[in-house]
Amino acid sequence: MPLCAIAHLNFGYPWWISYGHLPLVVGAVSILLLGYRRKWSKWPMLLLALLVLWSGAAFLVARFVLDINGRASLPTQNFLPSGVGRVLDIGAGTGRSSIMVLESRPRATLVALDLFADSFEQHFGRGESPQQRLLANLKAAGVEQRATIQSGDMRELPFNPVSFDAVVSAYAIDHLDRQGINLSLSEAARVVKPGGEFLLILVAKEPWLQFTFGPLLMHSGIRGPAWWTTSLQDVGFQVLEVGTHPGTLYLLARRP
Ligand SMILES: C[S@@+](CC[C@H](N)C(=O)[O-])C[C@H]1O[C@@H](n2cnc3c(N)ncnc32)[C@H](O)[C@@H]1O
Numbered sequence: 001m002p003l004c005a006i007a008h009l010n011f012g013y014p015w016w017i018s019y020g021h022l023p024l025v026v027g028a029v030s031i032l033l034l035g036y037r038r039k040w041s042k043w044p045m046l047l048l049a050l051l052v053l054w055s056g057a058a059f060l061v062a063r064f065v066l067d068i069n070g071r072a073s074l075p076t077q078n079f080l081p082s083g084v085g086r087v088l089d090i091g092a093g094t095g096r097s098s099i100m101v102l103e104s105r106p107r108a109t110l111v112a113l114d115l116f117a118d119s120f121e122q123h124f125g126r127g128e129s130p131q132q133r134l135l136a137n138l139k140a141a142g143v144e145q146r147a148t149i150q151s152g153d154m155r156e157l158p159f160n161p162v163s164f165d166a167v168v169s170a171y172a173i174d175h176l177d178r179q180g181i182n183l184s185l186s187e188a189a190r191v192v193k194p195g196g197e198f199l200l201i202l203v204a205k206e207p208w209l210q211f212t213f214g215p216l217l218m219h220s221g222i223r224g225p226a227w228w229t230t231s232l233q234d235v236g237f238q239v240l241e242v243g244t245h246p247g248t249l250y251l252l253a254r255r256p
Contacts, residue, residue, distance in 0.1 A: 007140035011094045012124040012133060013068045017217075021059035028052045058212045065208055066247045072100040072170070075250040076241055079199045083107050085165025088191060090154045090184065091115075091172020094124055095137035097201065101168055102143035109146045111164075112138070115153050119175060155183040162193045170201035174223075181231065189235045192255050198237060200228065204249035217247075225249060 028051040035045050062068075080087065084107045089098045092112035102110055114120060116130040124133065131149050138144040152158040154173065167188045173181055188198050203209070203217060205224070225242045228251055232239055237253035244250070 007136065009071070009099070009137050009140045010133075011069050011096045011137065014123075014125070017066075017068050018063050019059070021055045021062060021212075024055035025052065025059060028055055061208055061212045061246075066212065068247075071103070072096050074100060074104045074199075075201065075243060075245050075248065076199070076252050078241060078252055079168070079197050080105050080108060080166045085109075085196075086111070086163070088113060088157075088159070088164045088167045088188075090157075090167060090169035090188065091175075092134060092149075093120065093172070094130075095134045095141075097168055097170035098134075098147060099137065099141045099143060100170070102138075102146055103141060108165075109148075111148045111150050111159075113150045113152050113154065113157070116151055154187060155180050157187040157191055159191045161190050164192050164196065166197045166199070167192050168199045168201070171203055173200065174202045182235070185231055185237075186235045189237055189255055194255055196255055197240075198232070198253045198255070200232070200251045200253065202228065202249045202251075204244055204247060206244050206247065206249070208246040225251070 028048055032045065032048040032052060035048060080101075083105050087101055087105070087108050087110045089101065089110055089112045092098045092114045095112060098110050098112040101108065112134060114130070114134070120130050124130070127133070128136075131151070134149055135144065138147050138149075150158065154169070155176070169184075169188070173184050176184060185200075188200075192198055205222070209217060228249070229239045229242065232251060232253045236255065238256050239251055239253045241252040242250070
């Protein structure tokens with residue numbers, strides 16, 4: 001295959017999420033060296049050394065543990081265990097969660113739904129059309145033939161009731177206000193078939209993320225597992241599993 005034909009995934013999250021700590025590392029090391037040469041007193045030198053240590057460690061966590069611009073893996077194998085069926089990804093963005101499902105469930109098909117509006121631009125910037133960016137990533141992953149792109153609002157899904165075997169949503173529903181969250185969860189419950197799963201993935205207030213970014217990336221981070229469990233139960237889901245991954249809270253629910 002010619003080199004120019006090799007396509008790369010580009011999820012397009014801002015550079016600073018993966019590399020933003022590096023300028024801090026360089027700045028803090030430079031000032032530390034200056035202080036050493038000028039024989040600064042112990043306390044400022046100690047503080048600078050701590051800054052170097054924290055920014056270096058935070059860079060490694062952001063780049064290799066959280067790895068928001070890298071491929072994601074399913075947080076639980078209990079999602080669509082049959083491996084077959086039609087899945088809906090709510091708030092698909094540039095395709096990270098859609099590709100996660102399609103790669104780990106190679107016999108499933110998926111509808112990647114997004115509003116492709118302001119929130120998309122806030123996360124991924126302007127440029128080529130959002131749908132084209134999503135399609136380019138689906139193609140780069142070699143899964144485009146099992147995926148359909150659909151524009152729509154997760155608060156009012158453009159699908160008939162019971163039309164999906166499973167639903168996934170990653171880092172998307174937690175951008176909405178309380179009413180939007182309730183509407184979206186109700187819509188997920190409406191479109192999934194009885195017995196079908198809903199995998200809800202959220203930004204979590206957990207130690208890896210707090211160490212690396214402090215409050216910077218908290219969406220509705222004040223809402224913990226109990227709040228999300230109740231919200232899912234309120235719209236008719238049965239919660240089967242709750243867990244965390246670095247930066248992530250996930251809940252696996254089933255429509256009875
Ligand atoms: C942080 S991105 C997550 C993208 C993807 N799921 C991932 O894991 O990388 C959140 C996405 O939710 C979408 N979104 C926000 N509000 C929406 C709504 N009301 N209906 C549909 N999509 C929405 C945004 O356009 C954005 O692409």
